Amino acid sequence: MGGAGALGASSLALLAAGGLPAHAGASRYFRHGVASGDPLPEAVILWTRVTPTDEATPGSGRGPVVDVAWQVARDAAFSNVVAHGTVRTGPDADHTVKVDVGGLAPDSSYHYRFVLDGDASAVGRTRTAPAATASVDALRFGVVSCSNWEAGYFSAYRHLAARDDLFGVIHLGDYIYEYGTGDFDAGGDVIRRNEPAHEILSLADYRMRHALYKTDPDLQAVHARHPFMIVWDDHEVANNAWSGGAGNHDEVTEGPYANRLAASRKAYFEWMPVRVGPGGTIHRRLRFGRLAELTLLDLRGYRSKQASGGAVDDPSRTITGDAQMSWLKSGLSASADETSWRLIGNSVMISPVALGSVPAYLLGPLGRLLGLPAGGMAVNSDQWDGYTADRQELLGHLHGGRIENTVFLTGDIHTSWANDVPLTAATYPVSPSVATEMVVPSVTSDNIDDILGVPARTLTLIAEGAVRLTNRHVRWSELDSHGYGVIDVTDERVRMSYHALSDRTRPDATSSLMASFAVGDGTQRLTRLS
Structure with missing residues (x-):
C-alpha cells in the first residue's frame, strides 16, 4: 500500500517495532490534527497535514518533499495493524496527506495515525460502512x-x-x-x-x-x-x-x-x-x-x-x-x-x-x-x-x-x-x-x-x-x-x-x-x- 521513502521507511520500522506511543500528544510535525471521511464498506479516506520544517507553513509554498507513514489498526495501542504505507507530499499539495485506504472489513472500527521521522500524529478513530446488503438496526x-x-x-x-x-x-x-x-x-x-x-x-x-x-x-x-x-x-x-x-x-x-x-x-x-x-x-x-x-x-x-x-x-x-x-x-x-x-x-x-x-x-x-x-x-x-x-x-x-x-x-x-x-x-x-x-x-x-x-x-x-x-x-x-x-x-x-x-x-x-x-x-x- 505505497512505497516507503527514506523518512517513511524509518517511520515504518519504528511502527513495526512498537517504538511509538499510541498517542504522542503534541507533535512537532502534525499541527493540524487528523481526519477521516467518506466511509465505504471496505475503504475510508484518511487525512492529515505535516509541517516538516518551520518554514513549511500553510500556503507558503516552502519546505521539503517528505514521505509520511500511515498506519491503521484494530486497537488504539496499534498491536493489531491491518494496513500501512507511505504518502509523499510537499509544497505542491501544501504538505497535506490524503490516502484512500482499502481492503478493510465492513462495519468495523479502526484507529489510525501518521508518522514522520519518528514523530507520531494524534490517533484518530474511524469506521467503515456496513456491507451494501447488510441488515442494519440503527444509525x-x-x-x-x-x-x-x-x-x-x-x-x-x-x-x-x-x-x-x-x-x-x-x-x-x-x-x-x-x-x-x-x-x-x-x-x-x-x-x-x-x-x-x-x-x-x-x-x-x-x-x-x-x-x-x-x-x-x-x-x-x-x-x-x-x-x-x-x-x-x-x-x-x-x-x-x-x-x-x-x-x-x-x-x-x-x-x-x-x-x-x-x-x-x-x-x-x-x-x-x-x-x-x-x-x-x-x-x-x-x-x-x-x-x-x-x-x-x-x-x-x-x-x-x-x-x-x-x-x-x-x-x-x-x-x-x-x-x-x-x-x-x-x-x-x-x-x-x-x-x-x-x-x-x-x-x-x-x-x-x-x-x-x-x-x-x-x-x-x-x-x-x-x-x-x-x-x-x-x-x-x-x-x-x-x-x-x-x-x-x-x-x-x-x-x-x-x-x-x-x-x-x-x-x-x-x-x-x-x-x-x-x-x-x-x-x-x-x-x-x-x-x-x-x-x-x-x-x-x-x-x-x-x-x-x-x-x-x-x-x-x-x-x-x-x-x-x-x-x-x-x-x-x-x-x-x-x-x-x-x-x-x-x-x-x-x-x-x-x-x-x-x-x-x-x-x-x-x-x-x-x-x-x-x-x-x-x-x-x-x-x-x-
Missing part, C-alpha cells in the same frame, strides 16, 4: 453547517466529539468563510480574527484559511473522533456562488472568477477528507447496508446565476445541472428498492418559503439569511425557491415514482426548521407531502437575533409565527440558536434532535435540546416528539 449521525471562525467558538464540534454513539458527522457546507476580518456579520463583534486578515482570493489565501480552521481544538477533536461526510456550499469559494461567478466576487477588482474557483477547489481537495470523483466532482452516494443511502449534492458547481421575479420559473435555469439531476433521480429510484431511507445532503433549503406575512422590520434580516434579493422579493432566490423547475422535476419524480422515505438534510440559513416538503405548497395539506426536510442551525454564523442585536426569543417569535401562518408545511422553526443536529435512523422512523448552544462566544458553551421531530416509515410527514 446515528451528527449534522452541522455554517461555522464562521470570527463569530465564535466551535463548541458544537466539542459536544459531538464527546459522543461515542455516532457513526459519523454530516457537514452540509460553509465549513470555512472567505471574508476578511470584520467583513461578515458576527453580531457586531469579532470574537477571533481571521488569517489572513483580508478576503481570501489566491491559492495561498485559501490554504491559510483552511489551516486556520484546522487549528481549532474542537474541530480537531471531532475530526479525530468521527468520520465526516462533507459537501460544500458557497463560502468555501465566495458568497452566493454559482457556476460562473459569485455575489461576493468582482472581476474588475479581484480578477477572473475562474482563477478564484480553481484556487479554492484545489485547497479544498487538499485540506478536506473527501473522496473526489472524475473531473473534480463531489456529488456522491454513501450506502449504509439496507437501512439508508446518503446522497451528497453539489448545488453550487452547476447552477445558473441567481434570479428574481418570474425568472425563477424559467425551465432553462438549473440548480443541479442536467447531469447531476439525472444521476440524482436514477439513484433515488434504485435506492427505493434497496434501502429503507433516502437521506439527501442538501446544502440549501428545498422547501418553499413565502414571507408575505412577515413584518417589514423582520423581513430584511430574515431575507439576508434566506437569500432574498435586496428589493425584498418574497422568494428564496439562492435556494431551490429560485429554481422552481428543478424542484418540481425532483419532487415530481419522487411522487410519480412512489419513492417514499426521502429526508432532506439541510444547512445554509443559520436557523432550525422542520418541514414537510409538499408537491404543491399552495394547496398543502390537500396536496401530498412527498418528502421531509430537517434544517440544522449554524455552528456560529449569525442568525436573526444576532443581526437585529436583540435578546433571543423576543422579536424572532413574531417572525416564526408569521412564517408558520403563511407556510403550512413548516412544522417548526427556531431562528435564534446556534448548535447542531443529531439524526437517528431506524426502519420505523428518522428522528432529528435539534441542540442549542448556550453562548457561541464562550469556548465552554453548554448544549441543550431544543426540539425533536420524526418522520415515520411511509408517512412523508413530520411529528413533533415530546
Whole structure:
C-alpha cells in the first residue's frame, strides 16, 4: 500500500517495532490534527497535514518533499495493524496527506495515525460502512453547517466529539468563510480574527484559511473522533456562488472568477477528507447496508446565476445541472428498492418559503439569511425557491415514482426548521407531502437575533409565527440558536434532535435540546416528539 521513502521507511520500522506511543500528544510535525471521511464498506479516506520544517507553513509554498507513514489498526495501542504505507507530499499539495485506504472489513472500527521521522500524529478513530446488503438496526449521525471562525467558538464540534454513539458527522457546507476580518456579520463583534486578515482570493489565501480552521481544538477533536461526510456550499469559494461567478466576487477588482474557483477547489481537495470523483466532482452516494443511502449534492458547481421575479420559473435555469439531476433521480429510484431511507445532503433549503406575512422590520434580516434579493422579493432566490423547475422535476419524480422515505438534510440559513416538503405548497395539506426536510442551525454564523442585536426569543417569535401562518408545511422553526443536529435512523422512523448552544462566544458553551421531530416509515410527514 505505497512505497516507503527514506523518512517513511524509518517511520515504518519504528511502527513495526512498537517504538511509538499510541498517542504522542503534541507533535512537532502534525499541527493540524487528523481526519477521516467518506466511509465505504471496505475503504475510508484518511487525512492529515505535516509541517516538516518551520518554514513549511500553510500556503507558503516552502519546505521539503517528505514521505509520511500511515498506519491503521484494530486497537488504539496499534498491536493489531491491518494496513500501512507511505504518502509523499510537499509544497505542491501544501504538505497535506490524503490516502484512500482499502481492503478493510465492513462495519468495523479502526484507529489510525501518521508518522514522520519518528514523530507520531494524534490517533484518530474511524469506521467503515456496513456491507451494501447488510441488515442494519440503527444509525446515528451528527449534522452541522455554517461555522464562521470570527463569530465564535466551535463548541458544537466539542459536544459531538464527546459522543461515542455516532457513526459519523454530516457537514452540509460553509465549513470555512472567505471574508476578511470584520467583513461578515458576527453580531457586531469579532470574537477571533481571521488569517489572513483580508478576503481570501489566491491559492495561498485559501490554504491559510483552511489551516486556520484546522487549528481549532474542537474541530480537531471531532475530526479525530468521527468520520465526516462533507459537501460544500458557497463560502468555501465566495458568497452566493454559482457556476460562473459569485455575489461576493468582482472581476474588475479581484480578477477572473475562474482563477478564484480553481484556487479554492484545489485547497479544498487538499485540506478536506473527501473522496473526489472524475473531473473534480463531489456529488456522491454513501450506502449504509439496507437501512439508508446518503446522497451528497453539489448545488453550487452547476447552477445558473441567481434570479428574481418570474425568472425563477424559467425551465432553462438549473440548480443541479442536467447531469447531476439525472444521476440524482436514477439513484433515488434504485435506492427505493434497496434501502429503507433516502437521506439527501442538501446544502440549501428545498422547501418553499413565502414571507408575505412577515413584518417589514423582520423581513430584511430574515431575507439576508434566506437569500432574498435586496428589493425584498418574497422568494428564496439562492435556494431551490429560485429554481422552481428543478424542484418540481425532483419532487415530481419522487411522487410519480412512489419513492417514499426521502429526508432532506439541510444547512445554509443559520436557523432550525422542520418541514414537510409538499408537491404543491399552495394547496398543502390537500396536496401530498412527498418528502421531509430537517434544517440544522449554524455552528456560529449569525442568525436573526444576532443581526437585529436583540435578546433571543423576543422579536424572532413574531417572525416564526408569521412564517408558520403563511407556510403550512413548516412544522417548526427556531431562528435564534446556534448548535447542531443529531439524526437517528431506524426502519420505523428518522428522528432529528435539534441542540442549542448556550453562548457561541464562550469556548465552554453548554448544549441543550431544543426540539425533536420524526418522520415515520411511509408517512412523508413530520411529528413533533415530546
